[in-house]
Amino acid sequence: MSGPSTYEPKSGITRWLDRRLPILRLAHDSFVAYPTPRNLNYWWTFGAMLSLCLIVQIVTGIVLAMHYVPHIDHAFASVQRLERDVPFGWLIQNIHAVGASMFFLAVYIHMFRGLYYGSYKAPRELLWILGCVIYLLMVATGFLGYTLPWGQMSFWGATVITNLLGALPLIGESIKNWLSGGFSIDQPTINRFFSLHYLLPFVIAGVVGLHVWALHEAGQNNPVGIEVKSKADTVPFTPHATIKDLFATTLFVILFAVFVFYMPDSLGHADNFIPANPLQTPPEIVPEWYLLPFYAILRAFDFNIGPIDSKLAGVLAMFASIGVMFLLPWLDTSRVRSMRYRPIARQFFVIFAVVCFALGWCGGQNPGRILFKVAPFSATMNWVTGGQVTERSIRATSESEWQQAADAAVAELRSQGAGMTAVTREGATSGRITGVIGGNQQTRVVSGDTSELLEEHITEVKQEVGPATPFFAVERSSPARFTVTNFSLLLTFYYFLFFLVILPVLGLRERPERVPDTIAKPVTQGAS
Amino acid sequence: MAEAAHSAHEGDTTRRDFIYIAAGSVAAVGVAATAWPFIDQMNPAADTRALSTTEVDLSAIPEGQQIKAMWQGKPVFVRHRTPEEIAAAQRDDYANLKDPQHDADRLVQEDGQPGKAEWLILQASCTHLGCIPTFAEGAYHGWFCPCHGSVYDTSGRIRSGPAPKNLYVAPYVFTNDTTIRIG
Ligand code: HEM
Ligand code: FES
Numbered sequence: 263m264s265g266p267s268t269y270e271p272k273s274g275i276t277r278w279l280d281r282r283l284p285i286l287r288l289a290h291d292s293f294v295a296y297p298t299p300r301n302l303n304y305w306w307t308f309g310a311m312l313s314l315c316l317i318v319q320i321v322t323g324i325v326l327a328m329h330y331v332p333h334i335d336h337a338f339a340s341v342q343r344l345e346r347d348v349p350f351g352w353l354i355q356n357i358h359a360v361g362a363s364m365f366f367l368a369v370y371i372h373m374f375r376g377l378y379y380g381s382y383k384a385p386r387e388l389l390w391i392l393g394c395v396i397y398l399l400m401v402a403t404g405f406l407g408y409t410l411p412w413g414q415m416s417f418w419g420a421t422v423i424t425n426l427l428g429a430l431p432l433i434g435e436s437i438k439n440w441l442s443g444g445f446s447i448d449q450p451t452i453n454r455f456f457s458l459h460y461l462l463p464f465v466i467a468g469v470v471g472l473h474v475w476a477l478h479e480a481g482q483n484n485p486v487g488i489e490v491k492s493k494a495d496t497v498p499f500t501p502h503a504t505i506k507d508l509f510a511t512t513l514f515v516i517l518f519a520v521f522v523f524y525m526p527d528s529l530g531h532a533d534n535f536i537p538a539n540p541l542q543t544p545p546e547i548v549p550e551w552y553l554l555p556f557y558a559i560l561r562a563f564d565f566n567i568g569p570i571d572s573k574l575a576g577v578l579a580m581f582a583s584i585g586v587m588f589l590l591p592w593l594d595t596s597r598v599r600s601m602r603y604r605p606i607a608r609q610f611f612v613i614f615a616v617v618c619f620a621l622g623w624c625g626g627q628n629p630g631r632i633l634f635k636v637a638p639f640s641a642t643m644n645w646v647t648g649g650q651v652t653e654r655s656i657r658a659t660s661e662s663e664w665q666q667a668a669d670a671a672v673a674e675l676r677s678q679g680a681g682m683t684a685v686t687r688e689g690a691t692s693g694r695i696t697g698v699i700g701g702n703q704q705t706r707v708v709s710g711d712t713s714e715l716l717e718e719h720i721t722e723v724k725q726e727v728g729p730a731t732p733f734f735a736v737e738r739s740s741p742a743r744f745t746v747t748n749f750s751l752l753l754t755f756y757y758f759l760f761f762l763v764i765l766p767v768l769g770l771r772e773r774p775e776r777v778p779d780t781i782a783k784p785v786t787q788g789a790s
Numbered sequence: 791m792a793e794a795a796h797s798a799h800e801g802d803t804t805r806r807d808f809i810y811i812a813a814g815s816v817a818a819v820g821v822a823a824t825a826w827p828f829i830d831q832m833n834p835a836a837d838t839r840a841l842s843t844t845e846v847d848l849s850a851i852p853e854g855q856q857i858k859a860m861w862q863g864k865p866v867f868v869r870h871r872t873p874e875e876i877a878a879a880q881r882d883d884y885a886n887l888k889d890p891q892h893d894a895d896r897l898v899q900e901d902g903q904p905g906k907a908e909w910l911i912l913q914a915s916c917t918h919l920g921c922i923p924t925f926a927e928g929a930y931h932g933w934f935c936p937c938h939g940s941v942y943d944t945s946g947r948i949r950s951g952p953a954p955k956n957l958y959v960a961p962y963v964f965t966n967d968t969t970i971r972i973g
Contacts, residue, residue, distance in 0.1 A: 418921070426919070440833050441832070443833070443835070444834045444838045446863035447863075450835065540860075540863065540865060541865050545937075572952065687881070687884040
């Protein structure tokens with residue numbers, strides 16, 4: 263806290279209370295007299311909205327828990343009953359479901375604010391790290407909550423995420439079974455997920471307490487990013503910040519209400535209105551929108567990196583993408599906090615923000631979707647009409663000599679005038695060769711926009727030419743192409759580059775613009 | 791005498807260290823012993839583990855069809871393969887496979903006895919991220935995973951797409967000619 267307390271109890275009761283439990287003093291010093299930098303802009307109002315969100319989730323959640331049944335046979339129906347039969351259940355359920363999205367909307371803006379204005383730099387490292395802890399807990403809470411309604415997305419989302427943990431070497435399988443309490447997502451899972459989903463928001467509330475405590479110890483950062491130097495740099499929290507927070511929060515609540523009343527289901531996935539069915543996978547599994555960027559990072563790897571297989575690489579990258587935020591205070595080496603005075607860093611920041619959105623977009627797409635390709639998929643089909651078909655068996659003396667034996671058989675048949683040959687292996691050392699001697703060699707090239715279309719065209723040609731033709735030689739060629747997976751990889755690369763290379767190097771290299779001497783100066787002089 | 795006094799002095803400090811270390815160790819063991827039940831309670835419970843076998847009557851499955859049996863809460867493919875499907879699976883034993891395995895090795899029962907070529911018993915979970923592949927689709931007419939496009943052949947081996955491994959064989963044994971027990 264800055265300076266000694268200025269609270270003066272006015273009545274006998276408050277004086278009595280102040281001697282025994284100075285709670286009003288704490289409130290006064292924290293939310294009335296508390297000095298805030300006088301240049302704070304609206305990006306500083308999201309903390310207030312986040313506090314509101316937490317309260318809203320807890321209050322509506324407790325009500326939902328009075329009607330919700332954590333059982334695989336009843337969970338889905340109990341949420342439907344909540345929406346249809348329980349008085350105002352529809353309202354409370356919608357507030358809770360939309361509330362989760364609003365919570366994440368606010369937290370992302372809050373985090374980007376911190377990133378832009380360097381709010382993680384000394385002496386606010388712990389403040390930032392506590393924020394990262396809250397974010398992690400929110401992700402966990404959101405994930406657990408999303409499984410509770412027990413729709414198709416709930417079930418399959420939980421299945422995919424727990425399977426990911428199974429990718430960890432050695433311990434993965436045990437962790438997976440430990441988490442789900444069985445060998446699949448089932449009754450034990452929904453029961454414990456409910457218990458933990460109820461618990462975690464209160465843990466969040468505790469960490470928020472620490473977060474605010476750390477904030478009041480270090481003081482707020484501000485858009486110019488320099489410390490408060492005198493009383494002229496600050497204004498009291500009430501009325502300045504109070505009214506500003508109230509105004510911004512009102513706008514936020516209006517947006518919230520628009521979703522709750524006019525499009526409560528627009529942020530969710532339609533498949534979650536189908537009860538969970540462990541026998542059938544929905545055509546596409548996607549998480550809630552606020553986790554899409556991480557889902558994209560998870561699926562960005564389609565190749566193995568040395569001993570790390572593609573699946574594990576994705577899991578590690580996803581955890582690292584959150585882990586790296588914890589290190590941010592030490593990765594950014596710049597002496598200047600606010601990017602307002604860091605022209606180059608500002609540009610990289612904008613790219614970073616765009617990359618995060620693009621990752622979110624990728625997370626919602628089918629990873630195999632082709633974004634660009636240099637040419638269509640094509641195939642050259644060769645066959646022979648007429649001629650005489652011969653078939654012979656091939657025997658190799660040992661498994662390792664199979665290839666030589668097969669090559670020899672091909673050469674032999676070719677030397678006898680076969681235009682086309684095909685080898686089929688039937689065992690370790692045995693196989694068959696078929697060839698057509700004489701006849702007319704035919705060729706056709708087919709192409710298609712996707713590999714599936716190409717296969718269709720190939721089948722068409724085969725049907726057209728007819729079953730009389732003994733066989734076709736099909737040589738497929740896939741064009742160089744750029745898929746959603748490739749794009750995700752590129753974006754993931756920039757994500758890590760920004761934290762691990764750009765911020766550390768740029769901080770040492772960049773020449774920042776002139777930073778004002780005090781907070782008050784640009785505010786008071788800029789006006790005149 | 792001087793010798794004894796000296797060692798008594800030395801002994802004092804060692805004894806103190808010993809007490810610290812001993813107390814610390816007891817506390818650490820105590821914390822671990824207290825924490826363990828709270829951690830272990832989340833593991834699959836006895837009744838969940840007890841439910842872990844399933845019997846399947848094969849006589850009800852016509853050739854060329856499969857059923858999904860539930861085992862440990864997860865579906866298992868029980869596929870009655872046609873001679874063509876068996877032939878294709880065996881022929882591809884030597885094809886260029888991502889996770890090379892012979893068809894015959896994928897039929898082996900849990901007790902090590904060879905299986906029957908018509909009956910393929912696999913865990914119905916794509917080895918990529920666990921979706922359930924659809925029956926008799928994809929270029930090899932084995933299975934096709936709709937989630938990210940993994941293609942499996944009639945032996946359940948991965949042929950293309952992001953999945954790293956073949957579909958896992960479910961542990962099973964023939965209890966008589968037309969019945970298997972999974973698990
Ligand atoms: C950090 C705060 C919280 C977040 C981010 C959150 C998020 C969620 C989400 C995303 C759902 C799924 C909603 C749907 O799709 O219909 C959900 C459901 C649920 N939550 Fe929460 N929640 C929070 C706090 C709480 C609290 C404090 C409680 C109880 C004390 C609670 C109880 C429930 C219940 C019973 C459900 C299942 C009913 C339903 O789906 O509407 N939640 N939560
Ligand atoms: S889960 Fe089957 S391909 Fe991804």
